[in-house]
Amino acid sequence: MSLLTLSKRILGKDAKKAPVRNKKLKSVADSAKKKKAPVDTHALSTGLIGLTEVVSEKGIMQQTQGTAVFKVLPHVTKSQITSVVEATYGVHVLAVRTALSHPRIRRRGITEGVTNKFKKAYVKVDNIQAVVSHA
Secondary structure, three states: OOHHHHHHHHHOOOOOOOOOOOHHHHHHHHHHOOOOOOOOHHHHHOOOOOOEEOOOHHHHHHHOOOEEEEEEOOOOOHHHHHHHHHHHHOOOEEEEEEEEEOOOEEEEOOEEEEOOOEEEEEEEEOOHHHHHHHO
């Protein structure tokens, strides 16, 4: 049995074939399912969401429109970002948009590594000067 056929049977993409009966293959399929990383609720309740301001050309252009760009931990929600920004900077948050950045493989010669996973938060506030002057 080829590797392609085996993966199709495990993932259930080949409906014409009989289901896999081998216990080892089922355990491989079960272990292949994604497991969620545990969320540190204490860090979220104390406001530690990894909020750092992104200083880039795009971030500065966003500031002219009243939007601040922050880098946060990947598991943080929009409501948590809203509450921490309002508490930290004393501004009213109008909207929050997020973008998740996945890790990428980077090489230097033989050495291979991966970049970190992070989330960017684009936070539209009523008084951008309070956020800019605070940093």
